[in-house]
Amino acid sequence: MSLPITAYVSILHRISGIVLLGGIILLLWMLDTSLSSEQGFNELKETLSSPLMIIIVWGLLAGLAYHTIAGIRHLLMDIGIGETLEGGRLGAKIVALLAVLAILAIGVFLIW
Amino acid sequence: MLKVEVYRYNPETDKTPYMKTYEVDTEGKDLMVLDVLEMLKAKDASLSFRRSCREGVCGSDGVNISGKNGLACITPLSSCVKNNKLVLRPLPGLPVIRDLVIDMSQFYAQYRKIEPFLQNDTPAPAIERLQSPEDRAKLDGLYECILCACCSTSCPSFWWNPDKFVGPAGLLQAYRFLADSRDSANEKRLNGLSDPFSVFRCHGIQNCVSVCPKGLNPTRAIGHIRNMLLHSAT
Numbered sequence: 001m002s003l004p005i006t007a008y009v010s011i012l013h014r015i016s017g018i019v020l021l022g023g024i025i026l027l028l029w030m031l032d033t034s035l036s037s038e039q040g041f042n043e044l045k046e047t048l049s050s051p052l053m054i055i056i057v058w059g060l061l062a063g064l065a066y067h068t069i070a071g072i073r074h075l076l077m078d079i080g081i082g083e084t085l086e087g088g089r090l091g092a093k094i095v096a097l098l099a100v101l102a103i104l105a106i107g108v109f110l111i112w
Numbered sequence: 113m114l115k116v117e118v119y120r121y122n123p124e125t126d127k128t129p130y131m132k133t134y135e136v137d138t139e140g141k142d143l144m145v146l147d148v149l150e151m152l153k154a155k156d157a158s159l160s161f162r163r164s165c166r167e168g169v170c171g172s173d174g175v176n177i178s179g180k181n182g183l184a185c186i187t188p189l190s191s192c193v194k195n196n197k198l199v200l201r202p203l204p205g206l207p208v209i210r211d212l213v214i215d216m217s218q219f220y221a222q223y224r225k226i227e228p229f230l231q232n233d234t235p236a237p238a239i240e241r242l243q244s245p246e247d248r249a250k251l252d253g254l255y256e257c258i259l260c261a262c263c264s265t266s267c268p269s270f271w272w273n274p275d276k277f278v279g280p281a282g283l284l285q286a287y288r289f290l291a292d293s294r295d296s297a298n299e300k301r302l303n304g305l306s307d308p309f310s311v312f313r314c315h316g317i318q319n320c321v322s323v324c325p326k327g328l329n330p331t332r333a334i335g336h337i338r339n340m341l342l343h344s345a346t
Contacts (some may be wrong), residue, residue: 001205002179014315052306077316083332088318099188 009092013070016063023060058103058110065102070095114138114193116148117203118159121208127209131199138189143201145177145192146184149212161212170326171260176201177211181262181323203265205274218274218279219261225304226278226286231297247293254288254333256326257281262331264322269313276309279331280320283311287333290340302337302344311337 030048033040047053073091077083082091121129127316136151140273146166153159161184168186178192178199192198194200202208232241245256264270264279278286286305289295305311309332320330 001176003317004322006316006322008317012266026327074316077331077335077336080335082331083316083335084329085318086319088316088321088331 004089005092005096006088009070009095012066013074016067016070017064019060020067023063027060038110052079054110058107061106061110065106066099069098069102114148114189115197116152117197117199118147118152118211119149119208120159120208122158122212130267132335142188142190144185145175145182145187145198146173148189148198149173149200156284160284169248169258170336171258172269174202174203174260174262174265174325181266183260183262183325186325203261205265205267205271206261214265216261219264219279220261222257222274222278223285224311226282226289227297227301227304228285228289230289230292230295231300232294233296241294243293249290250293251288252326254284254291257284257288257328258326260325262323262325263328266319266323268317268319269315273309273313278310279314280314280334283314283337284328284333287337290337298340299344302341305337306345311341 030044033044035041049055073082073095076091077088082088113270114137115129116134116136118134119129120126120132123314133154134155136148138148143303146163148163149159149163153161154169161175162172163185164172166173166185168169168183171183173184174181177184177187178194178197180192181203182192200212202212202214206218206235209215218294263282263284264281267280270279290298290301314331314334318331321328324330
């Protein structure tokens, strides 16, 4: 099948949603650990400094960023914006562009 | 010579479907895909496909052309041939009867569900039920559908739930009657669509809009139905 860009934006929205389903639990657990005690905070800080953890957290935040941006497009379509063929394609391109920028920015922030 | 890969399956003789490659001499002309199918049929009479009007009106020759659903009769080779190769498969998601011929029962069952006929319980006037030009204009972009099934068979939500999700073709027609000023069954129609599957499996993927050979927009019609459901619920 050759699919239009709107279809790729849609399937990525779903995939990022599934990633977040598990990822949110991990992020909440990290928040809980960091708030539980000073020792917990330090241990978590130690764990998160490894390159593997940075990549995992980057992946989760990338999913969150993409899901949020694509979700806003859904809300706009629900009020009738971007429902035409051209509008849908333009919206999908804007989502892809904004997501790439957001994911790069998150990456830069994490590595810094 | 144009290379044409065609999906072949005869349930009486083939265990599994397979792709068969043909070579066709188009003499450099920009033929329609249906012309190529006819040339193949002349070479190999066992090849089966549906066709009738050959001008994009009857909607019987919907096929998957190089990965995109469309009507073979109005799709020029120049728009679908890549690297001198054309790939023809049956419309995806529905059972294959033979070669490019699919069983459209599920598609028609969904169409039947939305009661695609005018319903009005007020006494019939002596003349036609009149409509203002403005009300008539609301049906433009809806009534032109020829039920070729290109949209519904390109829709992932319809692939998953062909028995429960009405699909873009059925919903475009559902809205065609919801928008008709002469129809008085809106409440009943909306009640029939308010479950979680009939309308709400649409996730705005817009495959339907991108393949419709008539340039119609089921996604927008579905948005209108959602708004009507929202208003009727409050």
